[in-house]
Amino acid sequence: MIMTRDRTFTLAVDALKEAGLRPTRQRVQLLHLLRAGGNRHLSADDLAREAKKIGLSVSLATVYNALNQFTQSGLLREVVIAPGISYFDTNIGPHHHFYFEEERRLQDIPVDAVSVSDLPPAPMGTKVARVEVVIRLESEQK
Amino acid sequence: MIMTRDRTFTLAVDALKEAGLRPTRQRVQLLHLLRAGGNRHLSADDLAREAKKIGLSVSLATVYNALNQFTQSGLLREVVIAPGISYFDTNIGPHHHFYFEEERRLQDIPVDAVSVSDLPPAPMGTKVARVEVVIRLESEQK
DNA sequence: TCAATAGCCTGGAATCGTTCCAAATTTAAT
DNA sequence: ATTAAATTTGGAACGATTCCAGGCTATTGA
Ligand SMILES: [Mn+2]
Ligand SMILES: [Mn+2]
Ligand SMILES: [Zn+2]
Ligand SMILES: [Zn+2]
Numbered sequence: 001m002i003m004t005r006d007r008t009f010t011l012a013v014d015a016l017k018e019a020g021l022r023p024t025r026q027r028v029q030l031l032h033l034l035r036a037g038g039n040r041h042l043s044a045d046d047l048a049r050e051a052k053k054i055g056l057s058v059s060l061a062t063v064y065n066a067l068n069q070f071t072q073s074g075l076l077r078e079v080v081i082a083p084g085i086s087y088f089d090t091n092i093g094p095h096h097h098f099y100f101e102e103e104r105r106l107q108d109i110p111v112d113a114v115s116v117s118d119l120p121p122a123p124m125g126t127k128v129a130r131v132e133v134v135i136r137l138e139s140e141q142k
Numbered sequence: 143m144i145m146t147r148d149r150t151f152t153l154a155v156d157a158l159k160e161a162g163l164r165p166t167r168q169r170v171q172l173l174h175l176l177r178a179g180g181n182r183h184l185s186a187d188d189l190a191r192e193a194k195k196i197g198l199s200v201s202l203a204t205v206y207n208a209l210n211q212f213t214q215s216g217l218l219r220e221v222v223i224a225p226g227i228s229y230f231d232t233n234i235g236p237h238h239h240f241y242f243e244e245e246r247r248l249q250d251i252p253v254d255a256v257s258v259s260d261l262p263p264a265p266m267g268t269k270v271a272r273v274e275v276v277i278r279l280e281s282e283q284k
Numbered sequence: 285t286c287a288a289t290a291g292c293c294t295g296g297a298a299t300c301g302t303t304c305c306a307a308a309t310t311t312a313a314t
Numbered sequence: 315a316t317t318a319a320a321t322t323t324g325g326a327a328c329g330a331t332t333c334c335a336g337g338c339t340a341t342t343g344a
Contacts, residue, residue, distance in 0.1 A: 164340060167339085
């Protein structure tokens with residue numbers, strides 16, 4: 001199945017080509033699914049489950065492969081919260097996160113809603129890849 | 143072996159008692175080891191290996207139990223970097239981190255070396271448990 | 285001082301998210 | 315259409331962490 005002719009998927013196909021990834025059926029469908037529905041934070045398992053729910057035929061290994069490839073190409077970004085808990089973020093612009101511990105849920109914070117200033121310079125021989133701010137929240141009462 | 147009489151370990155014993163943890167041989171030795179040598183970031187496996195190297199007899203399960211208990215009691219803090227990569231931090235005061243991707247190493251940044259201001263308020267029903275800033279570094283050349 | 289009891293430690297099995305593998309399929313180039 | 319290279323797949327393997335049940339150990343209070 002060559003997916004370059006289906007109008008529904010042209011955006012996903014183009015994005016994949018630009019990222020240097022072959023627009024295979026699985027990648028196209030997964031990227032399309034990821035991008036439908038605004039900014040999201042989802043685990044590999046979330047995506048696999050969603051894909052299955054709408055009838056896509058994609059193995060879990062391929063979901064992992066695709067998510068990692070998308071992340072490496074800059075189509076996604078990964079946010080790690082705890083050992084065994086990481087989310088793929090469809091919002092690749094600069095921003096920060098609230099993390100609701102109880103709900104295990106991330107929520108975006110616009111980058112200009114937090115000011116991180118006076119960063120120390122990157123140590124010799126290194127450069128800053130990313131500045132991550134995570135505000136961990138717990139429920140108020142107790 | 144009751145360790146309350148050994149002068150070498152009084153600090154560790156007292157800290158454990160204050161934290162509401164029984165000062166067992168394993169906990170005392172591990173906490174003592176953790177606190178010898180300044181601020182450190184080490185994995186459970188690092189600590190198990192160090193313990194073995196100096197001749198302590200502690201199982202890996204106990205190292206995990208102790209690290210988790212110490213973290214819950216505020217004697218340590220945990221910093222998660224990637225799925226399967228987390229470090230226990232003997233520096234429990236407020237501070238931030240550089241992370242050297244290649245070396246998989248954390249380095250402290252004094253809290254006053256970074257200014258994080260204008261934080262958005264915690265959403266209704268929640269309160270801020272911690273604000274984490276991680277500056278991810280990659281090597282400069284390539 | 286010395287049971288009695290609650291808590292702790294341990295090795296090994298189990299869990300769980302993720303990666304690896306090799307065979308079958310699909311894509312892209314000729 | 316042919317071919318080579320890349321991709322997908324189910325299942326096995328992996329590695330970090332947790333669980334478990336049986337044997338110790340610290341604490342307490344008689
Ligand atoms: Mn990953
Ligand atoms: Mn933990
Ligand atoms: Zn986000
Ligand atoms: Zn630190």
